[in-house]
Amino acid sequence: MPKQVDHQERRETIARALWRVVEKRGATHLTLREVAQEAGISLGQLQHYFGSRAELLAFAMDLAGEQSALRVGRALAGLGERPHPRRVLRAMLVEMLPLHADARATSRMSAAYVLEALHDEQVRARARGALLRGRAMVEQVVRQAIADGLIAADCDPVVETDLLLALTGFTTLLELHVVEPAAALTAVDRHLDRLFAVGVARSGVDGVAR
Amino acid sequence: MPKQVDHQERRETIARALWRVVEKRGATHLTLREVAQEAGISLGQLQHYFGSRAELLAFAMDLAGEQSALRVGRALAGLGERPHPRRVLRAMLVEMLPLHADARATSRMSAAYVLEALHDEQVRARARGALLRGRAMVEQVVRQAIADGLIAADCDPVVETDLLLALTGFTTLLELHVVEPAAALTAVDRHLDRLFAVGVARSGVDGVAR
DNA sequence: AGCGTTATAGGTCAATTGTATTATGTCAAA
DNA sequence: TTTGACATAATACAATTGACCTATAACGCT
Numbered sequence: 019m020p021k022q023v024d025h026q027e028r029r030e031t032i033a034r035a036l037w038r039v040v041e042k043r044g045a046t047h048l049t050l051r052e053v054a055q056e057a058g059i060s061l062g063q064l065q066h067y068f069g070s071r072a073e074l075l076a077f078a079m080d081l082a083g084e085q086s087a088l089r090v091g092r093a094l095a096g097l098g099e100r101p102h103p104r105r106v107l108r109a110m111l112v113e114m115l116p117l118h119a120d121a122r123a124t125s126r127m128s129a130a131y132v133l134e135a136l137h138d139e140q141v142r143a144r145a146r147g148a149l150l151r152g153r154a155m156v157e158q159v160v161r162q163a164i165a166d167g168l169i170a171a172d173c174d175p176v177v178e179t180d181l182l183l184a185l186t187g188f189t190t191l192l193e194l195h196v197v198e199p200a201a202a203l204t205a206v207d208r209h210l211d212r213l214f215a216v217g218v219a220r221s222g223v224d225g226v227a228r
Numbered sequence: 229m230p231k232q233v234d235h236q237e238r239r240e241t242i243a244r245a246l247w248r249v250v251e252k253r254g255a256t257h258l259t260l261r262e263v264a265q266e267a268g269i270s271l272g273q274l275q276h277y278f279g280s281r282a283e284l285l286a287f288a289m290d291l292a293g294e295q296s297a298l299r300v301g302r303a304l305a306g307l308g309e310r311p312h313p314r315r316v317l318r319a320m321l322v323e324m325l326p327l328h329a330d331a332r333a334t335s336r337m338s339a340a341y342v343l344e345a346l347h348d349e350q351v352r353a354r355a356r357g358a359l360l361r362g363r364a365m366v367e368q369v370v371r372q373a374i375a376d377g378l379i380a381a382d383c384d385p386v387v388e389t390d391l392l393l394a395l396t397g398f399t400t401l402l403e404l405h406v407v408e409p410a411a412a413l414t415a416v417d418r419h420l421d422r423l424f425a426v427g428v429a430r431s432g433v434d435g436v437a438r
Numbered sequence: 439a440g441c442g443t444t445a446t447a448g449g450t451c452a453a454t455t456g457t458a459t460t461a462t463g464t465c466a467a468a
Numbered sequence: 469t470t471t472g473a474c475a476t477a478a479t480a481c482a483a484t485t486g487a488c489c490t491a492t493a494a495c496g497c498t
Binding site: 041042043044045046126129130132133134135136137138142145146149150153174176177178180181183184185186187188189190191193194195196197201202204205208209212 | 251252253254255256336339340342343344345346347348352355356359360363384386387388390391393394395396397398399400401403404405406407411412414415418419422
Binding site: 272 | 446
């Protein structure tokens, strides 16, 4: 065997170069030649590790998902044993929002991923699967918190999970500097304030037709 | 003068054809030839109305923004005189989410717009401006509702506005069928339930470090 | 009727892109 | 040392794209 190279590692290096291209130049300028240049390798070498453009894209997008999950996992590990579910949910949300460089890179890849998923069944299934897995994690935390009496018992775990996931809508607002990071965190905390409000009467419909 | 043609109308027709291309084929297949074919005109004719690709894109994106604003305006008009602010906010949110064909088309254009805005200062400024205008409308409604005692007086209008805007995060969840339209509406109503909960003790920090 | 502006269609061109092919270098095993 | 699989590089190529250009038809004005 000749000069052995860790294929997986090389592929990740190239995928991260692709992220940088997407971040700096946009999805429009996402070409094999740009990625190769960003990675500091030749086009032929890139093709040696990825047989086609589609294969490279799929790999880079999956890697973005894995890295996001890894970040969330590390954040949760940093909370210690048996952390308060509120801190768990907060950590999950914070790691999903583009508040620091790593999260921003994967966030932009995810955005491009979703946009592509709308017209490609393959991509759509993968993106949906990743989101559903994330959803299941959040919902489990919510259900446990309800069982533990930390969230009002009359809360619907499905509805509350949906609301928590919807807060990823801050992504767009943050990227375009419509809201600042501090404001987004304040708003997230405000939502958690209300979610973890036990012993406070649940506000029913207030007479306004819906 | 020869066969007079309403340029503005023709440009809108072409822009809507562009929307359909984006919706059906994706941003990748967004070429002048595709748009011309979708619009049922020749490439030369398209170029007669738009001097460059960038000009066409800018027009189509601006039109998407205008149409969104128009939809919101019509929805608000349908609420009658002096509608309850809760219904106003609900209508705004519902019209921004991809819950019907029109909203879906403009929503996808907006997504592409934002993705492009991340690398183009010109586009970014326009997208940001549109979002800030929408934000100002929401915040005004929130402030008035607080002044009218419909929302708890100790609510921060800025924070509550941010939270309401973040609910556009349902867009991605809806497009990928992670949540169904009914569930999104339920969640929006749940959030409004809590926002318009006067006379209920505001839940302070519940002892969990943030 | 003649003229000039506009609408529309079609073609050309240089640049770019993904893919395929070929050539050269590298290094461990036989 | 020979061999052969792998790494790397360079080039070729067909297809596509946006921009540009030309030709013809349509129609209002004088």
